[in-house]
Amino acid sequence: MKLFASLTSPYARKIRIILAEKGLPFELVVDSPWEVNTRIPSVNPLGKVPALLTNGGEVFFDSPVIAGYLETLNVSPHLLPREPIEAVRVRQIEALADGITDAAVAMVLESRRPEAKRSDDEIAHQTGKIGRALDELERRATGRHWLHGDGLSIGDIATGAALAYLDLRHPDYDWRAAHPALAALAARLFARPSFIDTKPPVG
Numbered sequence: 001m002k003l004f005a006s007l008t009s010p011y012a013r014k015i016r017i018i019l020a021e022k023g024l025p026f027e028l029v030v031d032s033p034w035e036v037n038t039r040i041p042s043v044n045p046l047g048k049v050p051a052l053l054t055n056g057g058e059v060f061f062d063s064p065v066i067a068g069y070l071e072t073l074n075v076s077p078h079l080l081p082r083e084p085i086e087a088v089r090v091r092q093i094e095a096l097a098d099g100i101t102d103a104a105v106a107m108v109l110e111s112r113r114p115e116a117k118r119s120d121d122e123i124a125h126q127t128g129k130i131g132r133a134l135d136e137l138e139r140r141a142t143g144r145h146w147l148h149g150d151g152l153s154i155g156d157i158a159t160g161a162a163l164a165y166l167d168l169r170h171p172d173y174d175w176r177a178a179h180p181a182l183a184a185l186a187a188r189l190f191a192r193p194s195f196i197d198t199k200p201p202v203g
């Protein structure tokens with residue numbers, strides 16, 4: 001398998017963490033969709049990372065689809081429950097976490113616009129999404145070791161990737177203070193080799 005990814009993409013990191021947790025061998029093809037000579041559009045028409053080329057020559061994107069594909073390989077640990085409705089519940093947690101990442105990325109892009117074109121309303125709009133989604137994840141994390149069931153799931157991994165991205169790109173945003181259960185979950189996740197080995201380079 002080949003994973004096309006940039007080293008800072010939180011969505012790609014989610015997939016790299018899943019691959020590491022499962023011990024699946026893959027070749028990492030580092031490519032940034034923002035570079036002029038990027039080859040990503042020839043792999044994924046949407047021009048986004050991550051994209052996964054399977055051993056059978058099929059390409060899967062985007063990250064929830066890749067995560068679903070990796071589960072079909074039937075390699076433990078299983079990161080989605082076998083019961084279909086429970087799997088949907090884990091995917092709901094993943095969607096919440098990915099939504100935090102989407103809003104955090106949108107804020108980064110907004111902050112890179114020329115100052116005169118930057119919109120405080122847009123920043124407030126995205127910050128609102130992050131705050132509400134964090135509150136919902138905190139509610140789900142309270143009193144539990146994992147966000148769903150009694151083992152690590154795609155929901156925990158997506159949440160860890162989103163929280164780490166907040167730390168990377170919005171270091172002044174103190175999400176831990178009002179979300180102690182998420183802070184504890186993040187501390188446990190960040191200590192795992194799969195998270196340590198996929199830390200984005202600084203800068």
Ligand SMILES: N[C@@H](CCC(=O)N[C@@H](CS)C(=O)NCC(=O)O)C(=O)O
Nearest residue numbers: 009010011033048049050062063064
């Ligand atoms: N929903 C997608 C989001 C992927 C995404 O937006 N990736 C960013 C990098 S962090 C990207 O490739 N952006 C390039 C672009 O939007 O043109 C997923 O979960 O894979």
